[in-house]
Amino acid sequence: MLRLVELTKTYPTGDQALKAVNLEVPAGQVLALIGPSGAGKSTLIRCINRLVEPTSGKVYLGDVELTTLGSSALRRERRRMGMIFQEYALVERLTVMENVLSGRLGYVGFWRSFLRKFPQADIDEAFRLLDRVGLLDMADKRADELSGGQRQRVGICRALIQDPALLLVDEPTASLDPKTSRQIMRLICELCEERGLAAIINIHDVALAQIFVQRVIGLRFGAIEFDGKPDELTPEVLTTIYGEEDWEQTIEEVDEEELDEAAP
Amino acid sequence: MTTAPIASELDLLIGTKWKKPSFIQRPWLRWGLIIGFVIYLIAAISSVEVNWARVYEGLERGAAFIKAFMAPDFVSRWTDIRDGMLESLIMTVASTVVGVLISIPIGLGAARNIAPLPVYLLCRGIIAISRALQEIIVAILLVAIFGFGPLAGFLTLSFASIGFMSKLLAEDIESTDKVPAEAIKATGASWLQWVNYGVQPQVFPRLVGLSMYRLDINFRESAILGLVGAGGIGATLNTAFDRYEFDTAAAILILIIGTVMALEYISGIIRARVQ
Amino acid sequence: MAIISLSDGRKTWRRFTPSQQVTRWFAYLVAVAVFVWCWNRISEATTWFFVWDAPRIAGDILSRATPPRWSYIDKLWWPIWDTINIATLGTIAALFMAVPVAFMAARNTTPSRLFIRPIALLIIVATRSINSLIWALLLIAIIGPGVFAGIVAIAIRSIGFCAKLLYEAIEEIDHSQVEAITATGGSRWQVMAYGIVPQIMPAFAGIAVFRWDINIRESTVLGLVGAGGIGLQLSSSLNVLAWPQVTLILLVILVAVVVGEWVSAKVRGAII
Numbered sequence: 040m041l042r043l044v045e046l047t048k049t050y051p052t053g054d055q056a057l058k059a060v061n062l063e064v065p066a067g068q069v070l071a072l073i074g075p076s077g078a079g080k081s082t083l084i085r086c087i088n089r090l091v092e093p094t095s096g097k098v099y100l101g102d103v104e105l106t107t108l109g110s111s112a113l114r115r116e117r118r119r120m121g122m123i124f125q126e127y128a129l130v131e132r133l134t135v136m137e138n139v140l141s142g143r144l145g146y147v148g149f150w151r152s153f154l155r156k157f158p159q160a161d162i163d164e165a166f167r168l169l170d171r172v173g174l175l176d177m178a179d180k181r182a183d184e185l186s187g188g189q190r191q192r193v194g195i196c197r198a199l200i201q202d203p204a205l206l207l208v209d210e211p212t213a214s215l216d217p218k219t220s221r222q223i224m225r226l227i228c229e230l231c232e233e234r235g236l237a238a239i240i241n242i243h244d245v246a247l248a249q250i251f252v253q254r255v256i257g258l259r260f261g262a263i264e265f266d267g268k269p270d271e272l273t274p275e276v277l278t279t280i281y282g283e284e285d286w287e288q289t290i291e292e293v294d295e296e297e298l299d300e301a302a303p
Numbered sequence: 304m305t306t307a308p309i310a311s312e313l314d315l316l317i318g319t320k321w322k323k324p325s326f327i328q329r330p331w332l333r334w335g336l337i338i339g340f341v342i343y344l345i346a347a348i349s350s351v352e353v354n355w356a357r358v359y360e361g362l363e364r365g366a367a368f369i370k371a372f373m374a375p376d377f378v379s380r381w382t383d384i385r386d387g388m389l390e391s392l393i394m395t396v397a398s399t400v401v402g403v404l405i406s407i408p409i410g411l412g413a414a415r416n417i418a419p420l421p422v423y424l425l426c427r428g429i430i431a432i433s434r435a436l437q438e439i440i441v442a443i444l445l446v447a448i449f450g451f452g453p454l455a456g457f458l459t460l461s462f463a464s465i466g467f468m469s470k471l472l473a474e475d476i477e478s479t480d481k482v483p484a485e486a487i488k489a490t491g492a493s494w495l496q497w498v499n500y501g502v503q504p505q506v507f508p509r510l511v512g513l514s515m516y517r518l519d520i521n522f523r524e525s526a527i528l529g530l531v532g533a534g535g536i537g538a539t540l541n542t543a544f545d546r547y548e549f550d551t552a553a554a555i556l557i558l559i560i561g562t563v564m565a566l567e568y569i570s571g572i573i574r575a576r577v578q
Numbered sequence: 579m580a581i582i583s584l585s586d587g588r589k590t591w592r593r594f595t596p597s598q599q600v601t602r603w604f605a606y607l608v609a610v611a612v613f614v615w616c617w618n619r620i621s622e623a624t625t626w627f628f629v630w631d632a633p634r635i636a637g638d639i640l641s642r643a644t645p646p647r648w649s650y651i652d653k654l655w656w657p658i659w660d661t662i663n664i665a666t667l668g669t670i671a672a673l674f675m676a677v678p679v680a681f682m683a684a685r686n687t688t689p690s691r692l693f694i695r696p697i698a699l700l701i702i703v704a705t706r707s708i709n710s711l712i713w714a715l716l717l718i719a720i721i722g723p724g725v726f727a728g729i730v731a732i733a734i735r736s737i738g739f740c741a742k743l744l745y746e747a748i749e750e751i752d753h754s755q756v757e758a759i760t761a762t763g764g765s766r767w768q769v770m771a772y773g774i775v776p777q778i779m780p781a782f783a784g785i786a787v788f789r790w791d792i793n794i795r796e797s798t799v800l801g802l803v804g805a806g807g808i809g810l811q812l813s814s815s816l817n818v819l820a821w822p823q824v825t826l827i828l829l830v831i832l833v834a835v836v837v838g839e840w841v842s843a844k845v846r847g848a849i850i
Contacts, residue, residue, distance in 0.1 A: 088761055090757055090760060090761060111765075114763040114764070114765060115763065116763075117760075117761060117762065117763035118762070118763040120761070121761075121762075122758065122761040122762075124754055124757070124758055125754075126754055128752075128754040128755050128757060128758035129755070129758070130755050130758075130759070130772055130773065130776050130777070131752075131755070131776075131777075132776040132777065132779060132780070133772070133776050134323065134324065136321060136323075137323060137772075141758075141759060141762060141764070141772050142762050143762075144759065144762050144763065144764035144765075144768045144772065145762055145763025145764060146763075149765060149767045149768055149771070152764075152768055152771065152772070153768075153771050155322070155323050157321075159318065159320070162319075162320070162321045163317045163318060165321075166313060166316045166317055166321075167313065167317070170312075170313040175312055175313060175316070176312070178321075179324045194758075197758070197762070201762055201763070207761075343666075347662075347663040347666060347667055348667065350659065350660070350663060351663060351667070351725050351726055351729065352724065352725065352726070353724075353726045354722060354724070354726075357721060357722040358721045358722075358726070361720040361721035361722060362720075364719065364720045365720045365721075368716070368719075368720060389619075390619075390623070393616040393619045393620060394616075394620065396612060396613065396616050397613060397616040397617055397620060400609075400613050435832050435835050435836065436832075437795055437796070437798070437799055437831075439711065439799045439802060440799060440812075440828065440831070443802075443816065444639075447635070447639060448632050448635050448636045448639065449624075449628060449629055449632050450624075450625050450628035450629070452620075452623050452624050452625065453619075453620045453623050453624070454620055454621075454623070454624040454629065457620050523707060523708075523709055524709065526708075526709060526712065527709045527711045527712060530711060530715075530802070530803065531802070534623065537712075540712065540715070541715065544715045544716065544718075544719045547719060549719075552716070556708060556712070559707055559708060560703060560704050560707045560708065563703065563707035564703055564707070567703075
C-alpha cells in the first residue's frame with residue numbers, strides 16, 4: 040500500500056537525515072517507528088506526504104508515485120494521508136468543529152471553506168467522529184480550552200475525516216501523561232482496525248509501542264536497523280538502535296504494565 | 304462514559320446544520336455594532352468632500368513627484384539641506400540625551416512597586432501631560448515663548464521623550480522579576496543599593512533599547528518641527544513643497560528615510576550587544 | 579568581569595578589566611563631548627534675549643489665553659467630526675493596504691524572498707519613516723488641501739507601521755498549525771485562511787486599534803498644514819493670535835486624545 044524506495048533526505052546543512060530507506064507497509068498494518076532523537080523519524084514521516092521534500096528516492100502510495108507530483112495532484116494525494124502531530128497542531132483559535140472540518144479542506148473549494156459552508160455529509164461525519172472519541176459536547180469550544188488528551192482526540196478526528204488510507208502519526212503521546220498516552224495510543228490503534236487503515240507511528244516510548252502495534256521499525260542515523268515483531272525487541276536490538284543502556288528494565292516494565300492492563 | 308445518552312445526542316445532531324458560534328454571543332449587540340458601524344462609515348464617507356477634478360489634475364503632479372524621486376536634486380539647495388539635516392540631528396541627539404536622563408528618575412517614580420504613592424501620582428501626572436500633547440502643538444507653544452530656532456525644537460523633543468521613556472520604563476520596572484530584587488533586599492541593602500543591584504540590571508538593557516528607539520522617533524519628529532519654526536530640516540522641506548520643487552523635496556525625503564534606516568540598523572546592533 | 583592581580587600579588591575582583599575600563603571611560607568622554615557640541619550648536623542658533631524674556635512672555639500668553647472662549651465650541655463640532663473621520667477612514671484604508679504588504683514581507687509567507695520581500699520592506703520603511711504631516715504636505719501639493727488629503731496622508735503613514743507589526747506577528751506564528759493544514763491537502767489560500775489568519779487575528783485587531791488611537795492624535799494636527807480637521811481651526815486661531823480660542827481647541831484635542839486612548843484600551847481588553 041505504501042512503498043518507500045531508496046528514500047533519502049539531506050538537509051541544506053549537510054545533515055543526512057535519511058539514508059536510502061526502503062520500506063513497505065501493507066494495507067491495514069499499524070507500524071511503530073522507534074529510534075533516538077535525530078534518527079530521522081520525523082523526517083521520514085514528513086517525506087512521505089512531502090511536508091519535507093525528499094532529496095531522492097521514491098514514495099508510492101498505492102500506485103501513485105508521490106515525489107514527482109505537481110502541487111494540485113500532491114494535494115489530492117495528501118487527502119489520503121491523515122497526519123497526527125506531537126503538539127496536536129490544532130488551530131488554537133478556531134473551534135473544535137472547525138478544526139475537525141479542516142480535515143476536509145482538500146475536498147472543498149476555498150470560498151466554501153472560508154465561509155465555513157461545509158457539505159452536510161462532512162458535518163455529520165464530524166459529529167460522528169467527535170462522538171466516537173467522546174468529545175461531542177465540546178464541538179463549539181475553542182481548541183485552546185481543551186486539555187492535552189482532548190486536543191489529541193480532536194487531532195485524530197481531523198486526520199480521520201480526511202477519509203485516509205494511511206495515518207502518519209508523529210509522536211502522538213510525547214506531550215501527554217502516561218495514562219492519557221495509553222488511551223490515545225489505544226484509540227489510534229482501535230480506529231485503524233475499525234477502518235482498516237495503515238499507520239506509521241513515530242514513538243519514543245518503546246514499551247508503549249510494544250503493547251499496541253504489530254510491527255516495529257528501528258531507525259538509527261537515518262537507516263533502518265530493525266524490522267520485526269514487537270516481541271523480537273531484545274536488549275541487544277535496543278542497544279543497536281539506541282546505544283548502550285540497561286534495557287532489561289524497560290522490557291520488564293512492559294510485562295508489568297501488560298499485567299496491569301489485564302487486571303481491570 | 305455512558306454510551307446511551309451520548310448516542311442519542313449524536314442522533315439529534317446528525318443532519319442538523321452547524322454554524323460557527325459568533326464572536327459576540329448576544330445577537331442584538333452583534334447586529335447593533337455591525338449596523339452602527341456601517342451607518343457611521345456611510346455618514347463618514349459621504350461627509351468627505353472630494354474634488355475629483357482636482358485630484359485628477361493632481362495625478363500629473365503625483366507622477367512628476369514620482370519622477371522626481373527617480374532623479375532627486377541634492378545640489379541646488381545643498382547648503383540648506385545640509386544645515387537642516389545637521390540641525391535635525393543635533394536636536395535629536397541632545398533631546399534624546401536630556402530626555403533619557405530626566406526620564407530615569409521619573410520612570411522610577413512612576414513604578415508602583417518602588418515609589419511611594421504621592422511620588423507615583425506626581426510622576427504619572429507628568430507622563431500623562433507629556434503624552435497627551437503632540438510634539439507639534441508643544442512646538443508651537445514653545446516657539447511662541449522662546450522664539451524661533453532649534454532651542455524650541457530641542458525642548459519639545461526632550462519633553463516628548465520624557466513621557467514616552469518614563470512610561471515604558473515604569474512598566475518595565477513594574478514587570479521586573481521580583482525574586483532577584485527581593486534577594487538583594489534580604490541582604491540588608493539600602494533603597495539605592497536595592498535599585499542599583501536588584502532592579503537596574505534587569506531594566507538596563509531595555510533602557511538602552513528604548514533610548515535607541517526614541518532616538519529614531521525623535522529624528523523623525525524633528526523633521527516636522529521646522530514647519531512651525533522650531534528648527535531642523537522641516538523648514539527646508541516645507542519651502543521645497545511650497546515652490547513645487549519636487550526634486551529637492553524628494554532628495555530631503557530620501558535623506559530622512561536613509562537616516563532612519565541607518566539609525567534602526569545601528570540601534571539593532573547596539574541592542575544586540577547590550578542584551 | 580575579571581579577577582585582577584594587584585602589584586603586591588593579592589587578587590581582587592573588579593567588574594571590568596583595566597582595558598575595558600579605559601574603553602568605557604573613553605566612550606563616556608566621547609558621548610559627553612558630542613552632547614556638549616550639540617548643545618553649543620543649539621545655543622549659537624538661539625537668541626538668548628528671547629529666552630531670558632520667556633517667563634514674562636509665557637505669563638503674558640497664559641493671561642491672554644484664559645479663560646477659554648467656550649462659545650467657540652459651536653464652530654468646532656464639524657471639524658471634530660472631520661478629525662475622527664480622518665483617523666478612522668485613514669486607519670481602515672491603511673489596514674487594507676498593510677495586510678498584503680505584511681504577507682509579502684514576512685519570511686514565511688512571502689512569494690519571493692529575493693524580489694518581493696525587499697520591495698515590501700522598502701514600502702514599510704519609506705512610509706513609516708516619514709511623518710504624517712509631511713505626507714499631508716506632499717498630498718496637498720498634489721491633490722489640494724482638504725479632508726481627503728488628510729485621510730490619504732494618515733493611510734500612507736500607517737501602512738508601514740501596521741505592516742511592520744503585522745509581519746512580525748506572522749513570522750512568530752506556530753508553524754506546526756500551518757503544517758497540519760498543509761497535510762490535510764488544503765490549497766495555498768486555505769492554508770492561509772485556516773493556518774495563518776486565525777493565529778494573527780488578535781495581533782491584527784490589537785494593531786488596528788492601537789494605530790487608530792495614534793491616528794486620532796495625528797489627525798488633530800494635520801489641519802496645521804491644511805489637511806482638514808480641527809487643526810485648521812487651531813492654525814487660523816494662531817494666525818490671528820486668538821489665544822482663548824487656542825486654549826479651547828487644545829482642550830478639545832486633549833479630550834479627543836484621552837477618549838481615543840480610553841476607547842482603544844477598552845476594545846483591546848475586549849478582544850484579547
